[in-house]
Amino acid sequence: MTSPDIIRIFDTTLRDGEQSPGCSMSPQQKVVMARALDALGVDIIETGFPASSESDRDATRLIAREVRRPTLAVLSRCLPADIEASARALEGAARPRLHVFLSTSPLHREHKLRMGKDEVLESIARNVAHARRLIDDVEFSAEDGTRTEEDFLAESIAIAIANGATTINVPDTLGYTTPDEIRGLFQRLIADIPGARDVVFSAHCHNDLGLAVANSLAAIEGGARQVECTVNGIGERAGNCAVEELAMALKVRNAYYALDTRIDTRRLVPTSQLLTRLIGMPVQRNKAIVGDNAFAHESGIHQHGMLRHRGTYEIMNPADVGWPDSKMVLGRHSGRAAVGHRLRALGYTLEDGQMDQVFEAFKALCEQQRVVDDDDLERLMNGGVPSQGFRLASMTVSDRGQRASAQIELSDPDGRTITESALGDGPVDALFAALAAATGVDLSLESYQVHSVGIGRDARGEANLSVRHEDAAGTSVAFKGTGTSRDIIEASALAWLDVANRLLRRRAETSPGAQRTAAHA
Numbered sequence: 001m002t003s004p005d006i007i008r009i010f011d012t013t014l015r016d017g018e019q020s021p022g023c024s025m026s027p028q029q030k031v032v033m034a035r036a037l038d039a040l041g042v043d044i045i046e047t048g049f050p051a052s053s054e055s056d057r058d059a060t061r062l063i064a065r066e067v068r069r070p071t072l073a074v075l076s077r078c079l080p081a082d083i084e085a086s087a088r089a090l091e092g093a094a095r096p097r098l099h100v101f102l103s104t105s106p107l108h109r110e111h112k113l114r115m116g117k118d119e120v121l122e123s124i125a126r127n128v129a130h131a132r133r134l135i136d137d138v139e140f141s142a143e144d145g146t147r148t149e150e151d152f153l154a155e156s157i158a159i160a161i162a163n164g165a166t167t168i169n170v171p172d173t174l175g176y177t178t179p180d181e182i183r184g185l186f187q188r189l190i191a192d193i194p195g196a197r198d199v200v201f202s203a204h205c206h207n208d209l210g211l212a213v214a215n216s217l218a219a220i221e222g223g224a225r226q227v228e229c230t231v232n233g234i235g236e237r238a239g240n241c242a243v244e245e246l247a248m249a250l251k252v253r254n255a256y257y258a259l260d261t262r263i264d265t266r267r268l269v270p271t272s273q274l275l276t277r278l279i280g281m282p283v284q285r286n287k288a289i290v291g292d293n294a295f296a297h298e299s300g301i302h303q304h305g306m307l308r309h310r311g312t313y314e315i316m317n318p319a320d321v322g323w324p325d326s327k328m329v330l331g332r333h334s335g336r337a338a339v340g341h342r343l344r345a346l347g348y349t350l351e352d353g354q355m356d357q358v359f360e361a362f363k364a365l366c367e368q369q370r371v372v373d374d375d376d377l378e379r380l381m382n383g384g385v386p387s388q389g390f391r392l393a394s395m396t397v398s399d400r401g402q403r404a405s406a407q408i409e410l411s412d413p414d415g416r417t418i419t420e421s422a423l424g425d426g427p428v429d430a431l432f433a434a435l436a437a438a439t440g441v442d443l444s445l446e447s448y449q450v451h452s453v454g455i456g457r458d459a460r461g462e463a464n465l466s467v468r469h470e471d472a473a474g475t476s477v478a479f480k481g482t483g484t485s486r487d488i489i490e491a492s493a494l495a496w497l498d499v500a501n502r503l504l505r506r507r508a509e510t511s512p513g514a515q516r517t518a519a520h521a
Contacts, residue, residue, distance in 0.1 A: 105144035132164030175208030179218035186222025202226035269322030300335025332366035389501030461488035
């Protein structure tokens, strides 16, 4: 068994996570992710389901060559051919594990397996024993375990242990159970099954009711010492227990749980962001730990508290999970304290009367845009109103035939009119090409998202863009822009111009000979 004060992290991002729609990875991408999981400190990496595809077999072989510290597991049905294919894929692995599973619930026995109880038990005994003859480390999963009759579940587990299983997984395959139920289930299974205290019990919880992390923590309270997780909580349907949430729950509430993981929590955010880039599936902004808003504060009341003491509105240090710092987002909910604090950080000291004027201009600017950044504050200090930069006068976008076309008319910062047109693979591609030609700014997008704001007739489309640009000094700078309109294509144009104008202002300020006109303290 593992040390009683350490929870093993079994990461199934590359297997269960990758099975979810839109999350497929090539073998090479899996190798990149496996390296990151190794650096993160997970104990076991489940690399795939070798019997299901050549891609999974290739990925397992490639990972086995490069990743040597963690255990490498592969999933296999209780079928001799699957088990043998899995064992071959693991050849050369430093620490191989065969993970065999069979459904045990009455619904699965009747409709999926078409097997009776005795047949299920016989299959478990035969196939676990076969797996153990090939590889010493064998995990058995009773699929749909939390919806299985408890006496039959216990019998199935006892058979698996007797035939050589070293880890027993009781999955909440459908995300159906509750914390009290799963805590009690693990307590009874571990107390009553012969040999249970000589193996590691594992929890694999899905998030269909939003309880995956809560159920995993409850299973730990019941005696589980391995938890099966994914980065960003990806996985079948609503996903799995999110490794970042579980690891930080145990870290922050260590006085309560008296348990920890081997996760290097400082790598949680970089690992999350790597997965997002690999599969193109962003996490929601308010996602715990790794979402953009996880350590962001815009409310004036919260910002005031944060300026007095971080602990007023944060229970974690952002650096502990990989964020550089908390974010004091300046927007229409922000108060004078946050604006004044940011101005002082930029080198400005203001008297009360001056602060009144700047704060009034700040509030007016917040009616035009959602977020006010440092460049905007500099503009307020230098002249009261940020430069409008390029502005959209009109646009026409057509998507007929094989190529889309866009024609746009802009007003430049000096009030002159610029007209450009371009072709593209779609309306947005053509639009962005025309904007690039008109402004002379070529943006390489990191992300582009559109969604609805509001409902019914009042609904508007909002577009969000982010780019990373290397300035003249070689510093990589992130730029984000937002555009809102009743027309989503127009919203996309406004977001693109928002980013372009911010980049151009930055370029002007950092160019040789650029001088500030505002007096610094």
